[in-house]
Structures are given as structure tokens and as C-alpha cells.
Amino acid sequence: MSGAESLQHAFTQLDDVLASVQFPLPLYGAERLRRLSVSVGHQLRDHLMPRAERLDAxxxxxxxxxxxxxxxxxxxxxxxxxxxxxxxxxxxxxxxxxxxxxxxxxxxxxxxxxxxxxxxxxxxxxxxxxxxxxxxxxxxxxxxxxxxxxxxxxxxxxxxxxxxxxxxxxxxxxxxxxxxxxxxxxxxxxxxxxxxxxxxxxxxxxxxxxxxxxxxxxxxxxxxxxxxxxxxxxxxxxxxxxxxxxxxxxxxxxxxxxxxxxxQADARSQVAMQTLAGTVRSLDTDLRDLTEGMARQQEALAELRDQASRAHRDAAAGVDRATGDGTLLRGEILARWQDLVGTGDFMRSVEQRISAVRDRITGWFSGDQRVEAVEVAISDSLAAVLRDAGEGAAEATAHDWSHTRWGRDILAAAPHLRTPSPGFDAAAEEAIRAWQGDVLRLVEEQGKGKRMRARFLALGTNAVGAALMIYVFALTGGLTGAEVGIAGGASVLAQRLLEAVFGEDAVRRLARQAREELAARVEGVLAGELARFTEVLDALAVEDGAPERLGEARAALVTAARDAFDDLTRPVGID
Ligand SMILES: Nc1nc2c(ncn2[C@@H]2O[C@H](COP(=O)(O)OP(=O)(O)O)[C@@H](O)[C@H]2O)c(=O)[nH]1
Ligand SMILES: [Mg+2]
Incomplete structure (x- = not known):
């Protein structure tokens, strides 16, 4: 390839890359860079490409x-x-x-x-x-x-x-x-x-x-x-x-x-070459500016992305805390659970029941409205926790984004991001229902074991499942003072019921699994919420690899120019 041909080739490559040189975020200097990119495109097509194609034009x-x-x-x-x-x-x-x-x-x-x-x-x-x-x-x-x-x-x-x-x-x-x-x-x-x-x-x-x-x-x-x-x-x-x-x-x-x-053909070509070489040299600075500008755009977008992810991760962690520190055992859930198990010698009667029905297949609590009431209280309370988390994640992201001009611009163009998605409540309820299904499946699966089958059937899937959920909510402790007395007592009762059916080790494992399932369901719902933010950012993203491609085009131009202008000295005698 001749010097002029490799220049031409480098110009064409650069012109192709310019299409993906964009500055969507109103960062400082973005407007200047947009104009610069347009100007570089004009210089290529108006002057550099035709000149490299025909040096004697x-x-x-x-x-x-x-x-x-x-x-x-x-x-x-x-x-x-x-x-x-x-x-x-x-x-x-x-x-x-x-x-x-x-x-x-x-x-x-x-x-x-x-x-x-x-x-x-x-x-x-x-x-x-x-x-x-x-x-x-x-x-x-x-x-x-x-x-x-x-x-x-x-x-x-x-x-x-x-x-x-x-x-x-x-x-x-x-x-x-x-x-x-x-x-x-x-x-x-x-x-x-x-x-x-x-x-x-x-x-x-x-x-x-x-x-x-x-x-x-x-x-x-x-x-x-x-x-x-x-x-x-x-x-x-x-x-x-x-x-x-x-x-x-x-x-x-x-x-x-x-x-x-x-x-004078010689003088003409000297003028053309001097201006061509000078323009190519000055483009190098422009192209570095553009590349850096795009990198800054990417950094700014990455920061917005991080802020959104962090807010949603924090929200998920908040749910994890709220469902594991006993908080949920304070209100409605505790009341309904107490309705079910009462106080005093509940466990003794459970144990009596279990031995009495050892050979019979019957659900002690089956069809018991009180079990259902516990399940409903659990759904409602979890839904409230999730709703808070969804709102918190949206608000925290909007708050972080508001710190920058570009973040504010994005929010102004998409104000719906400040609140959870319209389908969020339904998605949260669905996730909770699905988790309750997970828990029931877990205990049922465990209840199939030969030794515990009769005990499990004596109590029924729903009551055992409810007990596992209660136990999960108290799992990491965190209850203090009087709360330990009431809520702690409730969870101890749940634990003893589960242990009576499954044995200690199994209960611990089941609880861990149930907790993990809950965390996964919650993350799923919040991931859907986070996606709204990342979609908006994706739409603003600089094309993947664009800064690198521009960097390559710049480097290719430097090499081509060095080859092409190697023997060029500043022209003399044109005046
Ligand atoms: N008297 C005088 N008038 C001039 C001269 N050069 C330009 N003009 C007038 O100044 C005005 C602007 O000139 P023009 O050539 O259009 O300037 P341009 O805007 O740079 O293209 C016109 O009315 C011209 O006739 C000059 O040397 N002497
Ligand atoms: Mg004029």
C-alpha cells in the first residue's frame, strides 16, 4: 500500500468509527466534543479523504x-x-x-x-x-x-x-x-x-x-x-x-x-501536502479529546449504574434484615400465631397428639382458619416490607442521581423512576406467594421421610410450613428484653414443633433453605425494579468498545501519517 493509500484507509476507518462517537450525557464539555466530532467528520469528508485520494487535485x-x-x-x-x-x-x-x-x-x-x-x-x-x-x-x-x-x-x-x-x-x-x-x-x-x-x-x-x-x-x-x-x-x-x-x-x-x-504543480502539491500533514497532526489532539470525552461519559454512566445497583442491593439487604431480626414477629404475625398456638401447654398437647395419631393419617390443623390467618398475616407483613424496600430503592437511586446535572436530566426525562413500577406491588405479592409455596414444598419434601411421615401428617403441611416461616423470621435473633419473652417464646414454640416433627438438624437446614429462597425471591423482584434504571442508562450508553475503536483509528492514522509524510519537509519557495 502506498503512503497515500494507507492514509486513505486510515481516514475511512476513522470516518466509520466517528458514527459511534457520541456524548449523550451533558457532562462538562460534552457540547464542545459533539461539535468537534462533527467538525472532524467534515474535515475528513470535505478535505482529507478527497486530498488523499487525489494529491494532484x-x-x-x-x-x-x-x-x-x-x-x-x-x-x-x-x-x-x-x-x-x-x-x-x-x-x-x-x-x-x-x-x-x-x-x-x-x-x-x-x-x-x-x-x-x-x-x-x-x-x-x-x-x-x-x-x-x-x-x-x-x-x-x-x-x-x-x-x-x-x-x-x-x-x-x-x-x-x-x-x-x-x-x-x-x-x-x-x-x-x-x-x-x-x-x-x-x-x-x-x-x-x-x-x-x-x-x-x-x-x-x-x-x-x-x-x-x-x-x-x-x-x-x-x-x-x-x-x-x-x-x-x-x-x-x-x-x-x-x-x-x-x-x-x-x-x-x-x-x-x-x-x-x-x-506550478510542485508548489501546489507542497501547499496541499503541508496543509494535509498539519491537519492530520492536529487531528491527533482532537481524537484524543474525543476518546477521553467518551471515556468520561462511560465513567459517569457507570457511576449512575453503581448508584442504582447499590440502592437496590441495600434495599434487598434491608428486607433480609427485617425478615431475620424478629421485627416481623412483633405485630400481626405474632398475634395470629398466638391465636393458633395459644400459650401454656401447647407443646405437650402437640406431643400427645403426635403419639395418639401415630398410625392414623389426619391433619390436626387441616382446614383450621387460624393457620390460614397466620399465612395471610405473613403475606401482608412481607408485602409491606417489600413495598418499603421498593420505594426505598427508587428514592435512594433518585436521590443519588440528583447529585449530578446529567442524573437530574435523566430523572426529568423519566420521572416515573422516582417511584416503584406500577406492577411492583403485584410482583411483590406474587414473589411472597411463591416463597410460601417454596416453604410448603420444603416441609412436604422433608415430611416424606419414613420416620417423620406420621408426625408430619398429624400436624399438616400448612401448620408445619407456618411454623417454619415463624422460625425463619426469628432466626438470627436480635430480639431484646420483653420482645424475647413474647416473640421469642413464639419462635421457640415454632422451633419445638418443627423439631418434634423433623429433628433438630433438619430444622436448622430447612430454615436456612427457606431463608435463602426468600432472599432469592426478594432479589428477583428488586432486580426487575433495577432493570428499569439500567434500561434507561443502556439507552444512553456510548456504543460498546467505541472509545477503544476510536483509539485504534487514531493509532492507525498516526502510523499511516508517519509513513506518508516521512519525507515531507516544510515546503519552501511557495511565495
Ligand atoms: N470604498 C470601499 N468599499 C469597500 C471596499 N471593500 C469592500 N467595500 C464595500 O464594503 C461592503 C462589504 O464588502 P464585501 O466585499 O461584501 O465584504 P465581505 O463581507 O467581507 O464579503 C460592500 O458594500 C463593499 O462594496 C474598499 O476597499 N473600499
Ligand atoms: Mg461577502
Missing amino acids: PLLAVVGGSTGAGKSTLVNSILRSTVSRPGVLRPTTKSPVLVCHPDDEAWFRSDNVLPGLVRTDTQLHDSRALHIVAFPDLPPGLALLDAPDIDSVDDANRTLARQLLLAADLWLFVTSAARYADAVPWDYLATASARDTVVSVVVNRCPPGAVDEVAGHLAQMLAERGLASAKLFSLVERSLTSDGLLPMGDVSGIRQWLLRLAS
């Missing part, structure tokens, strides 16, 4: 500068023909005019250069149109483009002015004696300096006595800003000819400089 000299600097008048005066209407009334939106030799017309009319602009044959009031003028008096090899004002009050105009200057092989930068120290032109000139763009500066409309002074000062400013090599022309303010042109003698210097450049 005609040069594009863009005439740029501030409003009223006299750009259009200068272009017309150089060509001695009114190809571009000067603006009398401001502000004006006029499509840029590109003047080229008829031999070069096909190149500039094609989509090879500036593919985003629609070609027209007249000057329109439209900044997305490019008026092409074929002009036989201009030699082939160089086109002049009269660009919009760099400081236009019209955004689209200003953006296009920048796009065109960044697409140029050569700048003809026009300023005036009154305005040459303005900030905007110098921002542009700094860009040209950083990119090593070939620039020629025209200082227009100098008061007759002050030409040397203005030109001297401007030359000094250019030198201080790394543009000592810029060719400088100064023009005295005059009344225009009846055609609205500057006198021929005034512009002949600029005209000759341009015509000579156009006529």
Missing part, C-alpha cells in the same frame, strides 16, 4: 474573514468580474461561491469535496448550497471560494465559514485595518498556526498614511503567533471602480501570487 483556496472585511469585493477584484455579490445590507445569508477553471469544474461539482453542500448555479440565500462558477480566466489547478463571515450573527453561516476554512488547502484570510486586532480572526489564525495551514493574510482598507504601520504591526502579531511564514498583503482604502471592484493595480500582487501558485 486542484487546490481549494478559501477566502475567509470577518463581516464586511471585503472578501467578496476582493474575490471579484482578483478575477475582475462580479462573481460574488458584495453585501451591502447586513447580515446577509448568501451561499458561498466557488470559482474554478472549467477543467476543474467536474472535480468541484462532484461529491468528492464538500459532499454536504448542494451545488447550484446561482447564489442562493442558503448556507447549505455551494454556488459553482466556472471561470475560464482563472488558470486550472486552483479554485477560490468566497466563504461566509467567520463572525456572522447567523449560526449556520458561522458554522459553514468554519467548515469551509477547515476544508481548505490554503487560506486567503481577509481582515481590515479597523478590525485586524479582533479576537475572532485571531482564534482562526491560531487554528491555522496549530494546523500548519498555508495562510496568506490580506489587510484591507488601510488608511492611506497608515499602511506601513498597520502592516508592520500585523506582521509582528503574526510572527508572535507562529505565523511568520504567512504571506501578508496590505491594501489601501479606496473608492471602488464603477464595477464595484478595487483598482487592478491594488490587487495585482495577490492575483499574481495566486496565479503563480496555480501554474
Whole structure:
């Protein structure tokens, strides 16, 4: 692959990757990076790709500068023909005019250069149109483009002015004696300096006595800003000819400089190569900025994701605590359990029952409303705990997200995230029902054992299951003082009942399993809630691997550029 081909290849690769260079979160600088990414895309398609494809393609000299600097008048005066209407009334939106030799017309009319602009044959009031003028008096090899004002009050105009200057092989930068120290032109000139763009500066409309002074000062400013090599022309303010042109003698210097450049293939290619190499070099910084910017987007999203996960994990842990520290044994559940087991010699009667029915199949508690009441109390209490957890997780996530501007933006766009999902209560109830089913299955499974079958059947699945749930809720202890007396007593009773049926070891294992099942069910419900947050974040995510791909494209460009520009030294003799 030749140097130019590997450059072309690197440009194409970069252009492909740019599609996935996005900055969805309003982080600091994201807006600038979005514009930068668009600008890099334009530079690739407007200038770099066509230039690498045809190093000998005609040069594009863009005439740029501030409003009223006299750009259009200068272009017309150089060509001695009114190809571009000067603006009398401001502000004006006029499509840029590109003047080229008829031999070069096909190149500039094609989509090879500036593919985003629609070609027209007249000057329109439209900044997305490019008026092409074929002009036989201009030699082939160089086109002049009269660009919009760099400081236009019209955004689209200003953006296009920048796009065109960044697409140029050569700048003809026009300023005036009154305005040459303005900030905007110098921002542009700094860009040209950083990119090593070939620039020629025209200082227009100098008061007759002050030409040397203005030109001297401007030359000094250019030198201080790394543009000592810029060719400088100064023009005295005059009344225009009846055609609205500057006198021929005034512009002949600029005209000759341009015509000579156009006529020398070597000089042309040096200009093209210098600007190409400089642009590629400056892209490197831009691409690093973009890559870092994307990484920051990813970090910010990852933080939001962590906050949501943590809030939901904390909520699950909260449920785990609330269902394992005896809290649940304080209220309704305890009351209904006491209704069932009463106090006093419940266990003795259980044991009597068990021995009495040893050979008979009967459920002591079967159909007992009191067992059902315990189960309902358990569902209701668990549902309340889960509801709190769901609300807590949503609130905590929203609270954490509100700390950043981007987090607030996301919440503002999706306010429903502040509360649990509409289906949350139903999902929680379903999970609790499913857990109760898990517990009943667990005890039934255990009750199948030969030794304990009769005892199990004597009490019935539901009563044993309810006892296991009660035991689970008290499992890790945490009850103090008077609570131990009542709730602790209740759970001790449950434990003794279970041990009477299954034996000590089995009870401990069953309780552990039941607890794990509960934790899994709770996590399942909360995972559904968390998914709402992660879906929103996924939609905002930078495409997977995009920063890495951009990094690779940048590295490939560095290598290709090194190969292509190895023998390139700064051109001499183009003035
Ligand atoms: N007297 C005089 N008028 C000029 C000169 N250059 C430009 N103008 C006028 O200044 C106005 C703006 O010029 P124009 O070429 O449209 O500036 P542009 O905005 O940079 O393209 C027009 O009315 C021109 O006729 C000049 O050297 N002398
Ligand atoms: Mg103009």
C-alpha cells in the first residue's frame, strides 16, 4: 500500500468509527466534543479523504474573514468580474461561491469535496448550497471560494465559514485595518498556526498614511503567533471602480501570487501536502479529546449504574434484615400465631397428639382458619416490607442521581423512576406467594421421610410450613428484653414443633433453605425494579468498545501519517 493509500484507509476507518462517537450525557464539555466530532467528520469528508485520494487535485483556496472585511469585493477584484455579490445590507445569508477553471469544474461539482453542500448555479440565500462558477480566466489547478463571515450573527453561516476554512488547502484570510486586532480572526489564525495551514493574510482598507504601520504591526502579531511564514498583503482604502471592484493595480500582487501558485504543480502539491500533514497532526489532539470525552461519559454512566445497583442491593439487604431480626414477629404475625398456638401447654398437647395419631393419617390443623390467618398475616407483613424496600430503592437511586446535572436530566426525562413500577406491588405479592409455596414444598419434601411421615401428617403441611416461616423470621435473633419473652417464646414454640416433627438438624437446614429462597425471591423482584434504571442508562450508553475503536483509528492514522509524510519537509519557495 502506498503512503497515500494507507492514509486513505486510515481516514475511512476513522470516518466509520466517528458514527459511534457520541456524548449523550451533558457532562462538562460534552457540547464542545459533539461539535468537534462533527467538525472532524467534515474535515475528513470535505478535505482529507478527497486530498488523499487525489494529491494532484486542484487546490481549494478559501477566502475567509470577518463581516464586511471585503472578501467578496476582493474575490471579484482578483478575477475582475462580479462573481460574488458584495453585501451591502447586513447580515446577509448568501451561499458561498466557488470559482474554478472549467477543467476543474467536474472535480468541484462532484461529491468528492464538500459532499454536504448542494451545488447550484446561482447564489442562493442558503448556507447549505455551494454556488459553482466556472471561470475560464482563472488558470486550472486552483479554485477560490468566497466563504461566509467567520463572525456572522447567523449560526449556520458561522458554522459553514468554519467548515469551509477547515476544508481548505490554503487560506486567503481577509481582515481590515479597523478590525485586524479582533479576537475572532485571531482564534482562526491560531487554528491555522496549530494546523500548519498555508495562510496568506490580506489587510484591507488601510488608511492611506497608515499602511506601513498597520502592516508592520500585523506582521509582528503574526510572527508572535507562529505565523511568520504567512504571506501578508496590505491594501489601501479606496473608492471602488464603477464595477464595484478595487483598482487592478491594488490587487495585482495577490492575483499574481495566486496565479503563480496555480501554474506550478510542485508548489501546489507542497501547499496541499503541508496543509494535509498539519491537519492530520492536529487531528491527533482532537481524537484524543474525543476518546477521553467518551471515556468520561462511560465513567459517569457507570457511576449512575453503581448508584442504582447499590440502592437496590441495600434495599434487598434491608428486607433480609427485617425478615431475620424478629421485627416481623412483633405485630400481626405474632398475634395470629398466638391465636393458633395459644400459650401454656401447647407443646405437650402437640406431643400427645403426635403419639395418639401415630398410625392414623389426619391433619390436626387441616382446614383450621387460624393457620390460614397466620399465612395471610405473613403475606401482608412481607408485602409491606417489600413495598418499603421498593420505594426505598427508587428514592435512594433518585436521590443519588440528583447529585449530578446529567442524573437530574435523566430523572426529568423519566420521572416515573422516582417511584416503584406500577406492577411492583403485584410482583411483590406474587414473589411472597411463591416463597410460601417454596416453604410448603420444603416441609412436604422433608415430611416424606419414613420416620417423620406420621408426625408430619398429624400436624399438616400448612401448620408445619407456618411454623417454619415463624422460625425463619426469628432466626438470627436480635430480639431484646420483653420482645424475647413474647416473640421469642413464639419462635421457640415454632422451633419445638418443627423439631418434634423433623429433628433438630433438619430444622436448622430447612430454615436456612427457606431463608435463602426468600432472599432469592426478594432479589428477583428488586432486580426487575433495577432493570428499569439500567434500561434507561443502556439507552444512553456510548456504543460498546467505541472509545477503544476510536483509539485504534487514531493509532492507525498516526502510523499511516508517519509513513506518508516521512519525507515531507516544510515546503519552501511557495511565495
Ligand atoms: N470604498 C470601499 N468599499 C469597500 C471596499 N471593500 C469592500 N467595500 C464595500 O464594503 C461592503 C462589504 O464588502 P464585501 O466585499 O461584501 O465584504 P465581505 O463581507 O467581507 O464579503 C460592500 O458594500 C463593499 O462594496 C474598499 O476597499 N473600499
Ligand atoms: Mg461577502
